[in-house]
Amino acid sequence: MGGYGDVQMIDENGLRMDGRKPEDCRPIQIETGVIPVADGSARVIWGKNEVIAAVYGPMEAHPRKIQRQDRAVLDVRYNMAPFSTSDRIRPGFNRRSREISKVTAEALESVVLLELYPRSKIRVEIEIICAEAGTRCAGITAASVALAHAGIPMTDLVVSVASGKVNDVVVCDLNKEEDNYGEADLPMGILPNTGELVFLQMDGDLSQEEFKTAWDYNMEAAAKIHEEMARALKGGEA
Amino acid sequence: MLVAPGDDLGSSSDLEPGHGVIVVDGRLKAVKQGRTTNDGKQIGIQPRRTAYVPRPSDLVIGCVEGMTNNIWFLDIGAPFNAILPLSLGPAKGSFGGLRTVMDVGDTVLCRIQEVEENHSSVATMKGMGLRKLKSGIVESVDPHLLGRVIGSKGSNLASLKEETDTRITVADNGRIWIDGDVDGISAAREKLLEMMETAKVSEYRGDE
Numbered sequence: 001m002g003g004y005g006d007v008q009m010i011d012e013n014g015l016r017m018d019g020r021k022p023e024d025c026r027p028i029q030i031e032t033g034v035i036p037v038a039d040g041s042a043r044v045i046w047g048k049n050e051v052i053a054a055v056y057g058p059m060e061a062h063p064r065k066i067q068r069q070d071r072a073v074l075d076v077r078y079n080m081a082p083f084s085t086s087d088r089i090r091p092g093f094n095r096r097s098r099e100i101s102k103v104t105a106e107a108l109e110s111v112v113l114l115e116l117y118p119r120s121k122i123r124v125e126i127e128i129i130c131a132e133a134g135t136r137c138a139g140i141t142a143a144s145v146a147l148a149h150a151g152i153p154m155t156d157l158v159v160s161v162a163s164g165k166v167n168d169v170v171v172c173d174l175n176k177e178e179d180n181y182g183e184a185d186l187p188m189g190i191l192p193n194t195g196e197l198v199f200l201q202m203d204g205d206l207s208q209e210e211f212k213t214a215w216d217y218n219m220e221a222a223a224k225i226h227e228e229m230a231r232a233l234k235g236g237e238a
Numbered sequence: 239m240l241v242a243p244g245d246d247l248g249s250s251s252d253l254e255p256g257h258g259v260i261v262v263d264g265r266l267k268a269v270k271q272g273r274t275t276n277d278g279k280q281i282g283i284q285p286r287r288t289a290y291v292p293r294p295s296d297l298v299i300g301c302v303e304g305m306t307n308n309i310w311f312l313d314i315g316a317p318f319n320a321i322l323p324l325s326l327g328p329a330k331g332s333f334g335g336l337r338t339v340m341d342v343g344d345t346v347l348c349r350i351q352e353v354e355e356n357h358s359s360v361a362t363m364k365g366m367g368l369r370k371l372k373s374g375i376v377e378s379v380d381p382h383l384l385g386r387v388i389g390s391k392g393s394n395l396a397s398l399k400e401e402t403d404t405r406i407t408v409a410d411n412g413r414i415w416i417d418g419d420v421d422g423i424s425a426a427r428e429k430l431l432e433m434m435e436t437a438k439v440s441e442y443r444g445d446e
């Protein structure tokens with residue numbers, strides 16, 4: 001996507017720059033209850049990404065015009081800390097964080113049983129502490145764990161993971177270099193128990209076969225990440 | 239058994255769905271994080287955390303958050319404030335003079351009279367023992383852990399009152415009013431928080 005197609009990112013043995021095989025995911029660690037004052041919270045450390053999500057609510061929706069008479073609204077805010085990348089990020093909303101907040105809210109709306117809380121609001125705050133490609137996926141994953149931790153009823157967790165293409169090889173869970181200099185990126189939001197899809201974006205070009213491979217990689221990775229999410233929720237803090 | 243949202247809990251032909259469980263295509267599915275309870279007929283989930291949802295006749299401790307000429311707004315720990323109309327408030331209130339009876343920040347023991355379809359509720363102070371609280375402290379616990387505070391037939395609560403020589407009122411919204419002398423209050427409060435800590439641990443570190 002960066003237009004540097006000649007950067008060599010897969011070695012002669014088919015391994016990636018950080019030693020992973022194409023289908024491998026970065027190591028992931030999830031813990032709950034990291035923000036004691038919040039109703040629910042989670043921290044996801046995924047490779048070098050670090051994300052904290054906090055959930056407050058359900059509470060009365062303000063301003064009144066955002067209230068829905070038949071269901072709750074999800075107020076999602078995705079934000080990158082100014083120090084999360086080597087280039088300082090100007091604090092506050094920008095075009096990118098607005099877009100990610102919107103797609104995250106839409107992905108989570110399909111699992112949360114919003115109709116149980118008419119006229120209310122559920123506030124989801126996602127803060128990126130350290131960014132190394134794939135923060136929107138880490139953010140959605142953290143937010144869904146935090147929602148479950150807050151006791152919000154939901155039909156399933158949402159696992160989000162991205163696959164992409166570098167040097168014409170489809171690889172799972174891109175790191176920073178692969179994201180910057182690769183040719184495509186396909187983040188997906190998956191419901192692990194049913195295999196349904198609640199979120200899909202694509203940047204760059206993938207052929208039909210490549211798309212299929214990326215899809216399969218994402219599905220496999222989602223199953224592994226879901227195990228870690230369930231472990232965090234079931235065995236986590238008291 | 240501890241479950242996360244989306245976990246499959248078996249076929250719906252064997253068991254009825256209880257709290258936190260739904261049926262999808264003949265399968266029982268968890269929608270909350272928590273511990274399952276199964277009495278042979280119904281499978282439910284004892285959640286880690288619940289938001290208080292008011293029901294008619296609940297005894298609640300509310301905090302005055304605002305008022306108009308004839309209505310007080312009470313924070314009862316639910317997603318929405320409850321309203322306390324002048325006609326259901328303390329006897330001496332008069333139109334426009336609500337502030338002289340109960341001001342912002344005052345705490346009241348009241349009952350939920352009515353809950354509307356859209357979750358807004360009406361509180362009342364007409365009833366025995368319902369009044370403004372002028373002494374003591376209010377401690378909050380998760381509403382689903384109230385059963386542990388009270389104990390079977392009120393045993394835990396009775397012994398807590400006895401040991402610390404305090405008056406304790408447990409409200410359904412998870413707020414607990416403790417009154418007595420200073421030492422008694424602080425002892426009761428410490429015991430209560432300790433009880434909550436063990437309750438949470440036994441829920442999550444218990445019989446895995």
